[in-house]
Amino acid sequence: MSGHVGGAGPLSPRAKLAVTAGKAAAAVSRAAGRGSGSVIGGRVALKLDPDLLGRLATHLDVVLVSATNGKTTTTRLIAEALGASGPVVSNALGANMPAGITSALAGGSDAKYGVIEVDEKYLAGVARDVTPKAIALLNLSRDQLDRAAETRMLAEKWREGLSGTKAVVIANADDPLVVWAASSSPNVVWVAAGQEWKDDAWSCPACGGVMQRPGDDWFCGECGFRRPAPSWVLNGDYVLDPHGSAWPIHLQLPGRANKANAATSAAVAAVFGVPPQVALERMYQVQAVAGRYDVVTFQGRELRLLLAKNPAGWLETFSLIDPPPTPVVLSVNARGADGTDTSWLWDVDYTRLAGHPIFVIGDRKLDLAVRLEVANLNFRVCESLEECTQLAPPGRIELIANYTAFQDVRRVVGN
Incomplete structure (x- = not known):
């Protein structure tokens, strides 16, 4: 992109120093055999310039992806899809807290898109820093019981953090916690991506009432909170777009969950003007994600x-x-x-x-x-x-x- 050589517009001397120091720290960590170095590099860079994440993102159209399950794979699928219309920078190896995200963006000075996986607890803060154009919310379920608060509290944090966001939120209509979290956003695209694990969604996140689940539908009998009408629908091996056209999902990745990830990714790609057919064809190239399914x-x-x-x-x-x-x-x-x-x-x-x-x-x-x-x-x-x-x-x-x-x-x- 012209005018953006060397990163997010002309970086300030402090930001440049932070990026350089971060890359040096990462290189030392790699040389010592301690992994990719992306987290330590990002930590060093953020210490030197606490606003660096936002600065690095100013020239990018950013997508944030958050969920309990499927973040890394969906991030990879969206990155493949958006690659059809410009260079992409992504934290493809799953370093999904601010340090890892900063490190990834520091390596993407000539990119047009930033496709970023974000740990659920950090979503609201990262969204504040990078002003995303789109946010994909896939699911919320119990995970790391000693570290993550109960799922309802996470949904509450999302709901507050995303309230009034300018981003298009692409959210799973089948997960009541996600729907409740996304409902505070003015612009939501609902995807019927399914929900096999239901044990975290039997009580209404809005009022605590008992959730009714006839067939694939759900609603709260007490306060009327209910499943929104989706505009994208996963139907077997196809995704139906908002115009009712059915596009075949051909993936090398196995299982229904990855078809759901692909359906969500197609809906995200459409926000950026990439047609479903092009997006889904590009997703076929993905054989494994950070070793998964290898x-x-x-x-x-x-x-x-x-x-x-x-x-x-x-x-x-x-x-x-x-x-x-x-x-x-x-x-x-x-x-x-x-x-x-x-x-x-x-x-x-x-x-x-x-x-x-x-x-x-x-x-x-x-x-x-x-x-x-x-x-x-x-x-x-x-x-x-x-x-x-x-x-x-x-x-x-x-x-x-x-x-x-x-x-x-x-x-x-x-x-």
């Missing part, structure tokens, strides 16, 4: 890597795996990034794995073993992924892990 070879065995961070995510993931007797490896940690409270394991219906040979690893393998024991499932606790692959019967192995356990597995398999 099929790798390890010790002569094929492993498919699946990430599931919370009950809603596990439920979606169970619907993806090959039928029994496909062997399944489950790995659960409870480190800081996962949330240290593992009581959520009791919210997951592990009986869906009946008939699969199950192997259990990870820091909290014994917590998981107790849960599987109560569910009357056959499983073996193993010390390592190597041991699992040696004991597993023939065929592709499905590996499901929560956040840090997934990163551990990627290191072991060299992915």
